[in-house]
Amino acid sequence: MTTAVVLFTADLRLHDHPPLRAALRAHDAVVPLFVRDEAVTAAGFAAPNRTAFLADCLRDLDAGLRRRGGRLVVRSGRVTDAVCAVAAEAGAVEVHMAADHSGYAQRREDRLRTALEAERRALRVHDAVGTVVPPGAVVPQGSSHYAVFGAYHRRWSAERTREPLAAPRAVTVPDDVRSEEPPTRRGEVGVSPGLATGGETEGRRRLTAWLRGPLDAYAGLHDDLAADATSRLSPYLHFGAVSATEVAHRARARGGPGAEAFVRQLCWRDFHRQLLAARPAAAHDDYRTRHDRWRSGPAAAADVEAWKGGRTGYPVVDAAMRQLAHEGWMHNRGRLVTASFLAKTLYVDWRVGARHFLELLADGDIPDNQLNWQWVAGTGTDTRPNRVLNPVLQGRRYDPRGDYVRRWIPELAGVGGPAVHEPWRPAVRDRIGGGYPPPIVGLPEALARFRTARGL
16 A cells, blocks of 8 residues: 655645646555645745635635545644655655745755655656646747746647646545644634635635626626626635636636636736746846835835825725725736835835735735736836826726725715716815815826836
C-alpha cells in the first residue's frame, strides 16, 4: 500500500483538481493537507475577510472529502515542517501540489523540494491548476513575458487548454494522521457584515446560476454599477474554490458575446500572473516608473482617511468604498474609479490604496490587486498612463439613474435621478442638509496638480 500527500494551497476544491487526481491514480491512499501558514500571518496578509472566507472554504472542502470517505488534515506552522511531518507520519512516498508563480510560492516550493529530497521523498508540482494558461506557456520572442495585454490575449485565446477533471468518487485517507479542527469564521474580528459565504459548494452554485442566463448580458452590463451584473466569482477563483479552467470551458461552451467578454476577464487574470512571475518586484515597485513624488504629510493623510471612509464628497467614489467596507468586495468599475481618485485626483501613492484593498478584499491577491492598481496609477502596463477618470462623469455614465449611489449612501437617498452625482449644487445641497460632506478637492485643481507632477 502506497500513500501520497496532496498539499492544498490556493486550490480548495475537489472538482478539476489535477494534483489530487494524479495522487489517487498512483497511490492507494492520500492525505489531503492544508497548512495554516505562519508566514502569511507574519506578512500581514491574513486579513479578517480572507481569513473568514478561507475558513468557509476549508470546512466545505473537509465536508466534501468526508462524503467521499476521506477528510482534510489541517496543520499550523511553517509549510515545510508541517508537510514533512505529515509525510513521515503517513509513510508517504511523494507530495503533490499545484504550481504557484509568486516569489514567495517559488521559495516555498524550493524549500519543500529540498527538504523532501533529503528524506527521499519526491515533490510533484502540477501546472495549470490556478490559471487557464500557466505563466511562461506563451511568451513573446526575445522576452520573458507579455507587457501588452492585447498581444497576450491573442496568443492566450489560441492556446489549447486541458479538459476539466471530474471530482473523485472516493478518497481513502490513513486513519493515524492527526489533524487540527478546521477553522471557523465564528469569532473572527473585523469581518465585513456582508461578506459572502466561501467554499466550493457555494462557488459552484454561483457559477451554475451565472452560466444559466446572467452571463449572456455580461458584455452590455458588466460596467453597470447599479445592475450588479457581474459573476462575483473572484473570491472563489482567488482561493481556488472554483477552477479557472473549468469556468473558461463552461463559459465558452455557452458561447455568445457575454461569454467572450467574460473569458477575456479570465485572460486579464492570467496576464497579471505571467507578468508578476517574470517581474516579482512589481508586487511593490513600479513596473514602469513615472518618477512620481507622491503627496504625503497631514493633508494627504486626511484625504486618505476620507477616501477610506467613503467621505470624499464624490458620490460614486464614496458608494464604492462603502460597498468594499460592507461586503469585502467591490464592483470592478468601482475599483477603477476609486483607484484613479486616490492615485491621480488625490495624487497619493498607489501602494497606500493597494494596501487598504488587501485589508478588506476577500479576493485580494498580489497579482490582480497590485498590478491593477499600477495600471490605474499609470505605473503599470496601461498604454495611456496619464488618463484620469473623472468621478462625476463616471457616475453619470455607469450609474446614470443614481441607483448605485443611493444604495450605498443613505444621506443621498432622497435625491432622485442623476442629480445625486453632484450633491454640492445648491438645489441638492438644500435638500440633503449637512449630512453628506462637500468635495475634499476640486476636480480642476486636482487635475492641474497631477499634470504638473507628471510634467504634462
